[in-house]
Amino acid sequence: MSLPAPSPALDPVVRHLYVHVPFCPTICPYCDFHVLTRRAGLVERYLEQIEVEAAGLAAAYTVELDTVYLGGGTPSFLRDEELAALVGSVRRHLGWGRVENTLEVNPGTVSGARAAHWRTLGFDRASVGVQSLDDATLKFLGRQHDAAQARDAVTTLIGEGFRVSGDLITAVPGQPLLSDIQGLVDLGVGHVSAYTLTIEPGTEFARRGVTVQEDDERRGFEDTEAALGALGFTRYEVSNYARPGQESRHNLAYWQGRTYLGLGPGAAGHYPADGGWQMADGEQQRAPNVLTVRRTNPHLHEWLTGAAGEAEAIDATEFVTDALFMGLRLRAGVDLADLSRRSGLDVAEVYAAPIAQNVARGLLTLDGDRLRATPDGWWVLNRVVTDFLEI
Incomplete structure (x- = not known):
């Protein structure tokens, strides 16, 4: 793909x-x-x-x-x-x-x-x-x-x-x-x-x-x-x-997959990819097809030295699976058309199999473009999202 x-x-x-x-x-x-x-x-x-x-x-x-x-x-x-x-x-x-x-x-x-x-x-x-x-x-x-x-x-x-x-x-x-x-x-x-x-x-x-x-x-x-x-x-x-x-x-904003800044020791942030980011060695890094960057600051004593912490480039596939994991926590669920627009992937098509499997199990519902977890699906959400990671 x-x-x-x-x-x-x-x-x-x-x-x-x-x-x-x-x-x-x-x-x-x-x-x-x-x-x-x-x-x-x-x-x-x-x-x-x-x-x-x-x-x-x-x-x-x-x-x-x-x-x-x-x-x-x-x-x-x-x-x-x-x-x-x-x-x-x-x-x-x-x-x-x-x-x-x-x-x-x-x-x-x-x-x-x-x-x-x-x-x-x-x-x-x-x-x-x-x-x-x-x-x-x-x-x-x-x-x-x-x-x-x-x-x-x-x-x-x-x-x-x-x-x-x-x-x-x-x-x-x-x-x-x-x-x-x-x-x-x-x-x-x-x-x-x-x-x-x-x-x-x-x-x-x-x-x-x-x-x-x-x-x-x-x-x-x-x-x-x-x-x-x-x-x-x-x-x-x-x-x-x-x-x-x-x-x-x-x-x-977290659950809807929006970007946010993390300030302070141990703080996590989800950043636009075009804002520049550094790996722990201080080198500027970019990778093809990066949509966003997740960064976690180091703990206090290292953070006080200005250390950059850990950074992870998020491509379209990771962006979608992260958005599904967070968005399915919401009663409103995930708008697959909006997620496709934001990621560039046809989410409904790429993930048709795990969506259908979990709908059949009674763990998800799909109403038009709106994918939601059922109460039983909320209880085992980690297992549901694992099916999407295996694509």
Whole structure:
């Protein structure tokens, strides 16, 4: 199968920015993200390198931001002046989101004065790591806040005018999941992200031998949808639920296969191929038929030296399989005609066999150009996408 030249239908303008803040007050026993506790001088050096990297991204790409997302780590753990300096670097070089600007928030860092400060910096959406509203569950998860602090944090943020999303972890032994869901909705959130407790290698939970049963995963998966659906929330992505108009615009960009910048240690980005990119040895690289480039920054100490990290050229085939893997997570699914236009491949024709196989298995549906995963397909999405990789 011959590959086309890069598609002119791909947007050359980058409209989304992810900023990674790796600092946390403590490390949760289930966490496998690039996080660390703060040390003397580290935050200052981090902010200096953010300024340098933001300037470099601005020079390499055409940027007109719709969304900005500060994740971590615990971005709200930064002191007020530190967060202001970080936002200043972003605004100075890359601008600010015209549609949505999200700050990830730990409940224990919230006060009325701090929430008001975050609003003045330009944040209008807060993603709050509630995880549970049950103190015993929070203690098991190693969280430093209690249920009362979580409730107060959400109430305070809503009072300051934030659109608030609450994170929940499901399939935790002994967790009163339905009570957690009802309590979070009663607080007034417009969005809920519900993630199954996953035991990753190298985490404290893995070292302790903590396990999650598949039956508990499936029950949490189904009970969460039923409960939130009855409360007026739509499951618009495998793990995300929203009231109408409250979807995460930033995360939709990931699931829809759009390009985005990654700023900070460990941050991943999906870049237009014509913006220039470097391999770890510093040499400029391009390959024929490259549509986009995925790059992952190194972890903090190497990143502070200006190291380039890892880069991967994405051709049309990889672009399509990535877009299918991400897009099938959405209730809306994937528009195959649009994906063909953006990739230059006739997706419906090239992947006719795996589409037909998975439709027959009841894992996908095809309505015109719209390919969607069924609820059973969502549960085994990795297996479904493997069929597309084998073409």
